[in-house]
Amino acid sequence: GAVVSQHPSRVICKSGTSVKIECRSLDFQATTMFWYRQFPKQSLMLMATSNEGSKATYEQGVEKDKFLINHASLTLSTLTVTSAHPEDSSFYICSVLDRDYEQYFGPGTRLTVT
Amino acid sequence: GQNIDQPTEMTATEGAIVQINCTYQTSGFNGLFWYQQHAGEAPTFLSYNVLDGLEEKGRFSSFLSRSKGYSYLLLKELQMKDSASYLCAVVGGDYKLSFGAGTTVTVRA
Numbered sequence: 724g725a726v727v728s729q730h731p732s733r734v735i736c737k738s739g740t741s742v743k744i745e746c747r748s749l750d751f752q753a754t755t756m757f758w759y760r761q762f763p764k765q766s767l768m769l770m771a772t773s774n775e776g777s778k779a780t781y782e783q784g785v786e787k788d789k790f791l792i793n794h795a796s797l798t799l800s801t802l803t804v805t806s807a808h809p810e811d812s813s814f815y816i817c818s819v820l821d822r823d824y825e826q827y828f829g830p831g832t833r834l835t836v837t
Numbered sequence: 838g839q840n841i842d843q844p845t846e847m848t849a850t851e852g853a854i855v856q857i858n859c860t861y862q863t864s865g866f867n868g869l870f871w872y873q874q875h876a877g878e879a880p881t882f883l884s885y886n887v888l889d890g891l892e893e894k895g896r897f898s899s900f901l902s903r904s905k906g907y908s909y910l911l912l913k914e915l916q917m918k919d920s921a922s923y924l925c926a927v928v929g930g931d932y933k934l935s936f937g938a939g940t941t942v943t944v945r946a
Contacts, residue, residue: 757933766924766936767880816879824867824932828879 725751725819729829736807736836743803744832746817752797755820758790760813761831767816773800807836839863839935843925848943849915857910857923857940865930871899871910872924874939880924883910912942920944 726749736742746756754775759767771792772780779792791803804811812835818826840862849855861869868887872880886892886901886908898911912919925937 766938769933772933824928825885826934831879
């Protein structure tokens with residue numbers, strides 16, 4: 724398996740500001756990471772696939788200019804929510820794809836935009 | 838597209854058995870996962886099925902029928918700590934996970 728961390732675990736920001744969330748693969752060099760969003764009492768929705776050394780692949784309906792993803796190394800992917808608004812308040816979870824194509828999830832980041 | 842259905846809620850008594858069904862229609866199939874998720878936490882892995890049949894792991898078992906697009910998660914000897922949301926997730930042909938909406942299981946004393 725893979726051990727995944729996220730930072731921060733909780734963040735509160737004001738509307739219009741940007742927030743960066745880090746996802747780290749602690750014991751595995753991850754070529755591929757995924758970013759999910761989960762609204763209360765709903766399931767996880769895939770936002771984008773983060774590929775090391777190349778551009779992220781976004782799911783339909785996800786604005787790439789609003790949710791900036793950088794996967795600069797095999798152990799770190801970052802998601803930046805730009806010009807955040809209250810409707811962006813959600814639980815953001817990353818996952819790492821291991822060599823057996825299994826996904827291991829980070830602990831999640833709770834974003835609240837006021 | 839992907840379509841994954843599971844019941845919204847189930848309630849059972851401590852010590853009982855509960856079966857959570859999941860039906861799916863997806864583009865390609867590379868396996869089915871069951872995850873447990875407590876409120877405010879990330880999902881944790883329970884089981885993975887890629888071939889037809891039953892996989893047993895302690896109190897939890899998972900079954901898959903690829904021809905029917907059907908899986909179930911069986912929870913035995915329910916404990917209070919099993920109260921959580923259970924997510925069915927299918928790996929599509931592109932190896933991306935598509936999640937069902939989750940089944941909230943409430944265990945009562």
